[in-house]
Amino acid sequence: MIAFQDPLGQLPPQASTFAADHDALFYFLTWVSIGSFALILGLLTYSCVRWRRKTPDQPAASDVTHNTKLEVVWTLIPAIIVIVVFAWGFKGILPQQIAPADARKYRAEAYTWAWELYHPGATKSAGELWFEVDKPARVELTSRDVLHAFFIPAFRVKRDIVPGFRNQIWFQPTLIGDYTLFCAEYCGDQHSMMHRVVHVVDAATYVKEPWAALPETPEARGEYFFNMKGCLACHGTKADSPDPIGPTFFGIYGRKGRLSDDSEYTADEAYIHESIREPQKKIVKGRAPVMPPFDATSLSEEDVNDIIAWMKTLK
Numbered sequence: 001m002i003a004f005q006d007p008l009g010q011l012p013p014q015a016s017t018f019a020a021d022h023d024a025l026f027y028f029l030t031w032v033s034i035g036s037f038a039l040i041l042g043l044l045t046y047s048c049v050r051w052r053r054k055t056p057d058q059p060a061a062s063d064v065t066h067n068t069k070l071e072v073v074w075t076l077i078p079a080i081i082v083i084v085v086f087a088w089g090f091k092g093i094l095p096q097q098i099a100p101a102d103a104r105k106y107r108a109e110a111y112t113w114a115w116e117l118y119h120p121g122a123t124k125s126a127g128e129l130w131f132e133v134d135k136p137a138r139v140e141l142t143s144r145d146v147l148h149a150f151f152i153p154a155f156r157v158k159r160d161i162v163p164g165f166r167n168q169i170w171f172q173p174t175l176i177g178d179y180t181l182f183c184a185e186y187c188g189d190q191h192s193m194m195h196r197v198v199h200v201v202d203a204a205t206y207v208k209e210p211w212a213a214l215p216e217t218p219e220a221r222g223e224y225f226f227n228m229k230g231c232l233a234c235h236g237t238k239a240d241s242p243d244p245i246g247p248t249f250f251g252i253y254g255r256k257g258r259l260s261d262d263s264e265y266t267a268d269e270a271y272i273h274e275s276i277r278e279p280q281k282k283i284v285k286g287r288a289p290v291m292p293p294f295d296a297t298s299l300s301e302e303d304v305n306d307i308i309a310w311m312k313t314l315k
């Protein structure tokens, strides 16, 4: 591993063992690009001025059509640069392919437009991820629906998540702090909502399993799940929230309306519970059946009750 610091301070903090080498290659590519751009443009400008035709009837100054030596040089130098870039990138990407045997096994399931994030051995998903500093971690990646991608810029790692395909990614965080996990594959309307906080903590904090801690009151927990489970991608919380996909939760508890079969519904506890677990069972008139179901591994019975408790406060 080489120690390379970002000279312009333009990149995210180097928070994994892969980061320094990645940044060195990034700056190599940048400077080579700037250098060749300046060289080519400079030569072109110089030639245009130096060899321009000064009078309309001036004869050609030279009848040279090619120069083998020059052509070999300007083919060989770029070829060598391309080979260096390939070898450097290949050498950097190889160790990213196979996780060390002692890497902790996490799991991330992506769907439009949220993440289910599982810590090692957990059966219930968490809203954010916690990693221990200087310990390798491996994340198994699956998608419920369309293409997504797991991207943590501070770790300099990114991998596509392909539906029907088990992919994985690994890294070793080296810097305590809070970073961001993004979806890096455009996956529809609310793609930009697919970001989560990723914490790198010391061993003493990690053993306390901070991911299990939840807000204290049912209403606060309900709002937490609303933010973490992707509800906010389609549902607003204000009276005038735009609602192109799902209804706003403002004043939703107790609301009456018509379903697609013209029967009447009241948004009571049982109705909201069913709408979370089996959203396709009853579709409100004029709405598209686009809401994904949330089963018990995603939201427990208590979690659903917390969400309903929080909904009751929105009025």
Ligand SMILES: [Cu+2]
Binding pocket: 147, 148, 149, 183, 184, 185, 186, 187, 188, 191, 194
């Ligand atoms: Cu996405």
